[in-house]
Amino acid sequence: MKVRNLLGERLRHVSDESQIESQILMTKGGYMKPVASGIYSLMPPAQRISKKLQAIVREEMDAIDGQEVLFPVVMPASLWQSSGRYTSIGSEMVRFEDRGGNKMVLGMTHEEAAVHLADHTAKSYTQYPFMIYQLQTKFRDEPRARGGLIRVREFIMKDAYSFHTSQEDLEAYYRRAYDAYVRIFRRAGAKNVIAVKSDSGMMGGSISHEFMLLSDVGEDTLVLCPDCGYSANMEVAECITKNAESAPAALEKVATPHAGTIEEVCAFLGKKPEETAKAVVYAYNDTDKYVVVFVRGDTEVNETKLRNLLGKEIHPATAIDEASGIVPGFIGGAGLTDGVDVVIDRSLEGLHDLVTGANEEGYHYVGFDFARDYRKPFAYADVAKAREGGICPVCGKPHLNIRKGIEVGNIFQLGDKYTRAMGMTYLDADNTEKYPIMGCYGIGIGRLMASICQESRDEYGPIWPISIAPWQVEVCNLRVTDDKVRSRAEALVSALESAGIEVLYDDREIRPGPMFADADLFGVPVRAVVSQKTEERSVIEVSTRDKSLKTEFPADRAADEIISLVKKMLGECGR
């Protein structure tokens, strides 16, 4: 492929510098073009990368006995009604009517379609387990598309669905899928991908893992233990706190005029935040009722854990209705009206001398102890956020790291949620009808591409791993008007292509500066430069995009040397 024929342009600047680095570089490099918010056309270099990623994913899915199928993008609403998700999923699912007035949806995931396909064709336990997968376009009407290909509305996803007759069999397969994912990310050249325990969200089911590419621009927060390797999404990470021994104290109501925040109360009373019980108020989405959450004053509420505990959707209460009896700034563990739900986090367990609001404007209690003074039966719950330096729930050491990550894959144990709802059964060995249990396994191809760019780049452009690079070698001809230089470059291109190497050849009559700037944006792993200077010395300059190699090869051996180099680099990305 010649650069002069390649569709797309390379830019020196982008208009919106607030974008994340991978988005800026992929925009500058002519990888994609926005068509609407969160909807892109992929230009040739990105499509080449996408196809290589898809090939790796296919190989690894086939290696764990996956059978490739294709589900539809457009599905009848009735299919989603049969699982109950037609109503449980909100406006991120596109709904429309076809010309016959039938309600249809755009697929954002395909559990229902997988059950529909497998139903009636796997009626005997002898046909289990099996796994089916597809690579297909999906559409999720994300409210906040951002980060280029990282969070989009339309994307190509590999989604796989496995079917089993026992939890043990699901778990064994889940482990194989987990390992396949590790191989996929390694082969794709993603360096910092870790698996974390995650929240199953709208998928249902119990155990699930997300594969996270560590990155400061990630939208997910991860809790990692450097000592034992524990890792979890913040959304589900347990929060362990250890409280200093404290002596019981007498409960006493004190005036705290104008002290409505933890900081103000602490300053006023000479206390530390960890000696206070902070109250955070949430409202249910479907009723007017409030939930007051008490956590130790120096911790934060983990809303996902709270949501899972309550089993209901909630949101932070902004304006609080006076009739509720809640007195903002002075909410306390004693005397709240019965109409308010209360959750008490276990970070408060064992604290005998807490500061808490008195549920009365201008007053707090000191010496409060939930166990003694709350006066209603309750159990401590775990609804606080894990913290940097916090205690690991597995090994107990206080070295937790909090990091950001981009979710590049996820795997779920779904149980029989979908097969039961949709009435899919098989006849078991004991002659009874049972519901198969399922796992599902997703990878977003475009997001993975952009995440790898985000991880593997310098200020000038992406540094594509050779396994997914749009081309393997770029040949730069710095003097196309010189016949000797041109034939040297063309002979090199032709020798490399004959060896099956994908070559991008730049023979435009432009100065070296812009040519190398473009080459940096293409991010091709190996670069060979032919110029008048190299030709005079009968050499070819060869370097790698990651700067680990910069050398010269004798011109007559250059093709062979480059072929060996490419093979070596490809080998390092192998399974």
Place this chain on the structure above:
Amino acid sequence: MKVRNLLGERLRHVSDESQIESQILMTKGGYMKPVASGIYSLMPPAQRISKKLQAIVREEMDAIDGQEVLFPVVMPASLWQSSGRYTSIGSEMVRFEDRGGNKMVLGMTHEEAAVHLADHTAKSYTQYPFMIYQLQTKFRDEPRARGGLIRVREFIMKDAYSFHTSQEDLEAYYRRAYDAYVRIFRRAGAKNVIAVKSDSGMMGGSISHEFMLLSDVGEDTLVLCPDCGYSANMEVAECITKNAESAPAALEKVATPHAGTIEEVCAFLGKKPEETAKAVVYAYNDTDKYVVVFVRGDTEVNETKLRNLLGKEIHPATAIDEASGIVPGFIGGAGLTDGVDVVIDRSLEGLHDLVTGANEEGYHYVGFDFARDYRKPFAYADVAKAREGGICPVCGKPHLNIRKGIEVGNIFQLGDKYTRAMGMTYLDADNTEKYPIMGCYGIGIGRLMASICQESRDEYGPIWPISIAPWQVEVCNLRVTDDKVRSRAEALVSALESAGIEVLYDDREIRPGPMFADADLFGVPVRAVVSQKTEERSVIEVSTRDKSLKTEFPADRAADEIISLVKKMLGECGR
């Protein structure tokens, strides 16, 4: 792959025997499952065929310098408004609003997206020509989905768009694309595909060709000349008629009571249909006005040619408003009111003694001659249907064949319709801004698969060409409980797979009848049978699905022989 692990079931019967053969066989064989009208999930065998077809298409598109890209499925209405097609295309385009209330559409073709992608990146004439293509899911809300994968609503299509600076360059590239299409169909094993001139329809533009797979179940009617090779879609085929010499006759009004059809009038007056002028009434879709078309009594009106002549949408008039002055059954070439449009087909040219209605209930004229008696200026038009045995418009011989075909591909010269509407320009060598001209080139992957099945089958199942077959060899083990037979079969499978051959292995404990019936439905080109009987004689039975070969190979040489056979068969499908 083992049959026992393959998802899907083979059926002996289908509930609706009125379907076309390929649909019945692909349903019986477990190739696909309907999800809604015209929307299917593809099961593993069909997905395997689809991927092979896609690979062939990709290779041929790359060979004519195509650059693969990916356009979105979901596009903003604004993109389609910019070309004018948002309003000109009817309810076959799905429209919906996203969560932000923005009007969106589902892509049914991607001319607008291609111009959007290429715009601003190909600003200089030096960057032309180029071609971009994609393989992507499309959705057309067809009112009558039918024939399994042949006419669906959701489908994967390869669509390509080329951009040029001159009509000559477009024509040269169009020819290359034409040749690539010929290679694609040949490599895919489609035997009876011909290119015909076609109507450009909603695409706009001038010259276009459809690639038609000849088949009685085709929805298109083709006009073919066995003498000179002329071929055209009936929609655009010229109709040439030769009229016998006839002497001028006196115009005379005759009573023809109760004779309102051509047959009745001919019987009553002792005339032949070709001595009459038949009147057919159409109504415009957008006004109340009528169009009366006169054709020779033994010919039919070609509505597509009529539509193109008028430049407006029309439909056959069923109930005719009396106020129009049209007297059904007695419409004639003289005396029609001025409020009615009239088209006179050239099949009536040179006829001097016609029967035609008198525009008066119960009366006709005889001796009518349009040239003499129509009394208003007019030009004969070509709006009649070509006929079996008709005259070829190229070589003039009267041997035209009328055949049915399934459209498996199409290519269009679009001109500057889209670039002009969307304001895409480039700077030409003469320093002026110009609109690039375009070609577009489509192939539906699923339809091609089903059409090849329709063409290449027997009553028991598909006979897949080896280039696209889901597997190349099926090994049938008729006695899996016999250790010697089993190890023989497994050694064969393993030897074939080591040689890179795709093997389907049936080791189910079922009788030979059902096993062979399933094998016929899989349509795998080469079948190897291992049984107790073959094992006793140390042979392996080998046959081809198309019955051209049935032989035995010595067991110890069987793998090598089968490998040679497969290579030979693959070679015959080569480029």
